[in-house]
Amino acid sequence: MPDPAFQESISRLARLSAKGAFDQAAAALDRDLPVLKELNLDPDRIRNALDTAPDQLESAGLMPPTALEAIVKITGRPPLMVQNGTVVGATTLAGPGSDFPADIDLRIAAVEPRIAAVGRIEFANHDQSWGGTGWVIGTDGPDGLLIVTNRHVAKLVARRSWTGTGVFLYNPFSHARYGAFIDFGEEEGVTANPALLCPVERFTYIAEDMAADVALARIALPAGDGAAPPEPIPLAATPGAAEEWVATVGYPAADPYRNNVTYMERYFQGLYDVKRFSPGKLMVAPGLSVLSHDCTTLGGNSGSPLISLEQKAAVGLHFAGRYGEGNSAVPAATLTALLDEMAGGQVPGTGLPEAPPAEEEEAGQRHDAAFFAGRTGYDPAFLAVAPVPLPGVPPVLNLARPEDATDDRPHELRYQHFSVLHSLTRRMPVLAALNIDGEKTRAIKRSNSYWWKDARIPYGVQLGASDYGGSGFDRGHMVRRAATNWGATDEEAMRANLDSFHYTNAAPQLPGMNREPEMWLGLEDYILESTRTFGFRACVLSGPVLSEADALIPELGVPLPLAFWKVVAMLAEDRDEVIRLHCTAYLLSQELLVRDYLQDRGRSEAVEGFAFAGYRTFQLRLRDLSQLTGLDFGPLVAADALKKTDEAPDRPLIPLAGLEAIVL
Numbered sequence: 001m002p003d004p005a006f007q008e009s010i011s012r013l014a015r016l017s018a019k020g021a022f023d024q025a026a027a028a029l030d031r032d033l034p035v036l037k038e039l040n041l042d043p044d045r046i047r048n049a050l051d052t053a054p055d056q057l058e059s060a061g062l063m064p065p066t067a068l069e070a071i072v073k074i075t076g077r078p079p080l081m082v083q084n085g086t087v088v089g090a091t092t093l094a095g096p097g098s099d100f101p102a103d104i105d106l107r108i109a110a111v112e113p114r115i116a117a118v119g120r121i122e123f124a125n126h127d128q129s130w131g132g133t134g135w136v137i138g139t140d141g142p143d144g145l146l147i148v149t150n151r152h153v154a155k156l157v158a159r160r161s162w163t164g165t166g167v168f169l170y171n172p173f174s175h176a177r178y179g180a181f182i183d184f185g186e187e188e189g190v191t192a193n194p195a196l197l198c199p200v201e202r203f204t205y206i207a208e209d210m211a212a213d214v215a216l217a218r219i220a221l222p223a224g225d226g227a228a229p230p231e232p233i234p235l236a237a238t239p240g241a242a243e244e245w246v247a248t249v250g251y252p253a254a255d256p257y258r259n260n261v262t263y264m265e266r267y268f269q270g271l272y273d274v275k276r277f278s279p280g281k282l283m284v285a286p287g288l289s290v291l292s293h294d295c296t297t298l299g300g301n302s303g304s305p306l307i308s309l310e311q312k313a314a315v316g317l318h319f320a321g322r323y324g325e326g327n328s329a330v331p332a333a334t335l336t337a338l339l340d341e342m343a344g345g346q347v348p349g350t351g352l353p354e355a356p357p358a359e360e361e362e363a364g365q366r367h368d369a370a371f372f373a374g375r376t377g378y379d380p381a382f383l384a385v386a387p388v389p390l391p392g393v394p395p396v397l398n399l400a401r402p403e404d405a406t407d408d409r410p411h412e413l414r415y416q417h418f419s420v421l422h423s424l425t426r427r428m429p430v431l432a433a434l435n436i437d438g439e440k441t442r443a444i445k446r447s448n449s450y451w452w453k454d455a456r457i458p459y460g461v462q463l464g465a466s467d468y469g470g471s472g473f474d475r476g477h478m479v480r481r482a483a484t485n486w487g488a489t490d491e492e493a494m495r496a497n498l499d500s501f502h503y504t505n506a507a508p509q510l511p512g513m514n515r516e517p518e519m520w521l522g523l524e525d526y527i528l529e530s531t532r533t534f535g536f537r538a539c540v541l542s543g544p545v546l547s548e549a550d551a552l553i554p555e556l557g558v559p560l561p562l563a564f565w566k567v568v569a570m571l572a573e574d575r576d577e578v579i580r581l582h583c584t585a586y587l588l589s590q591e592l593l594v595r596d597y598l599q600d601r602g603r604s605e606a607v608e609g610f611a612f613a614g615y616r617t618f619q620l621r622l623r624d625l626s627q628l629t630g631l632d633f634g635p636l637v638a639a640d641a642l643k644k645t646d647e648a649p650d651r652p653l654i655p656l657a658g659l660e661a662i663v664l
Contacts, residue, residue, distance in 0.1 A: 119135070131302075137235070201218045204216045240316070397546060431541055476507050537571070
């Protein structure tokens with residue numbers, strides 16, 4: 001008794017025969033179809049099979065039903081080869097038994113210039129060499145192109161960040177970061193051109209899972225051999241109509257999980273992964289937000305343009321389908337709206353949860369501007385001989401402007417001995433800058449664990465008790481309490497001690513980092529004690545590394561910093577007895593702790609981008625810290641202790657097993 005798959009094939013053949021598909025296939029055999037030559041099929045044997053009733057095929061020994069079914073579909077919607085940007089076999093499509101129009105070859109020739117803008121999305125450091133198709137949809141500045149593909153292609157190597165951009169993940173085995181390329185070549189029988197392989201600099205947008213299956217990426221303008229860069233494929237100004245002739249251009253890949261393997265192998269004969277042009281018809285249903293079409297596609301076509309042969313423009317972005325059944329595409333109107341939003345600075349579905357309303361806080365939970373009267377904050381000239389200015393902050397961090405701001409210090413929250421720059425976007429400090437006078441240190445005991453909000457900026461942009469409570473995170477001091485405890489009087493030192501307990505001076509840290517690493521807490525003391533300093537003074541800058549790669553933590557309502565930095569600056573005497581500025585920079589990762597935190601809560605996707613083996617302290621060059629944080633440290637870079645050493649000429653991080661390993 002035939003198995004269910006065999007019987008289903010017989011049934012499908014009977015339906016195709018009743019619809020005239022057998023007659024169309026027989027007529028198509030007279031047109032010298034190139035696909036039949038590719039597959040080494042005998043036209044006479046196919047004709048004999050087409051003259052036999054479907055349920056008699058097996059007994060006649062002519063051809064298995066599954067093979068004939070695939071061949072019938074081949075003659076209707078062949079995926080034509082592309083060679084040197086030209087579609088091979090377009091002149092054989094029309095004729096008796098074909099539903100293609102007589103001028104189909106001319107229509108295809110008219111859109112052939114669009115083919116150069118289509119490429120294969122390839123991967124680096126991944127177990128898959130490539131994952132789909134992409135195409136040039138626009139320009140990105142004077143020196144870049146904008147590529148569009150599917151979200152599910154991009155997410156093979158990247159995850160969506162809280163800003164809507166893509167963050168490349170790490171290979172879990174080699175710990176190497178994934179990368180992506182687009183290769184505008186990969187045509188059968190054509191010698192590869194290295195100039196057509198372009199690195200993806202970054203994914204500028206990866207859609208949310210509930211949004212249209214779209215991702216955008218930036219590449220630099222291709223360089224080499226004098227060839228002009230591919231022109232973007234324009235988006236159709238009007239929606240495609242039912243029965244409109246269209247084509248996908250892409251890279252069909254072996255796709256046995258979603259397609260009948262017998263059909264697929266008979267159709268493609270193992271010749272996958274190369275550029276093909278697949279003509280077909282558009283199917284439009286009223287009220288649907290996606291387009292359907294009957295072009296022949298396989299899994300590698302994900303991200304292919306759906307090009308109208310009438311409008312000579314893309315009417316959609318192919319994202320899903322089954323061979324022989326139907327395909328789906330994101331409409332061009334959706335892509336146009338996305339590009340318009342991106343051009344206007346709005347990334348759909350991004351941003352942090354809205355800050356809580358500015359509730360009236362109980363007395364004692366906040367300090368207003370009057371409380372801070374007389375506080376001068378951080379002094380950039382504290383070392384006298386050389387200034388230590390606050391680093392420049394990139395605009396994206398959107399600094400708060402305190403109520404008592406001055407024109408020359410527009411963003412500083414000024415406290416006793418230190419200042420804070422606070423991000424409205426991230427609801428936490430960007431950096432804290434502290435002056436330390438070691439000769440005036442006073443022993444002030446920690447007499448409370450109470451924290452205050454700073455009423456000079458809105459309550460809602462500060463994390464508070466309701467955010468930290470029950471989250472599992474500590475309020476990690478950016479300026480540590482003990483380091484502020486100095487002054488001419490106990491009163492001065494106690495003011496600084498109290499000021500350190502404002503939420504503006506804290507960022508979320510897991511207990512394993514905040515409470516245990518003595519080396520991190522003791523850096524300032526060690527350096528002051530181990531280096532011949534003048535006036536026993538130091539300036540300490542510190543803050544979180546705020547990155548698009550940070551994972552959004554619902555319990556906190558903000559993305560969690562994965563690392564923290566610290567810069568210690570002082571005056572030192574060199575071998576020529578010249579007093580000079582001396583700086584060292586450090587980084588502390590809490591990534592392993594964060595990874596465990598997320599995994600315990602079932603958020604596996606968010607932990608795939610972790611690079612370090614655990615929380616550790618590193619010394620690094622200040623110029624590398626600048627690249628990592630986006631902060632401009634100005635004149636401090638030239639005073640870096642690692643700048644002229646060969647301790648780490650090519651390594652951005654030096655692991656510190658102990659304080660004695662610091663390069664001073």
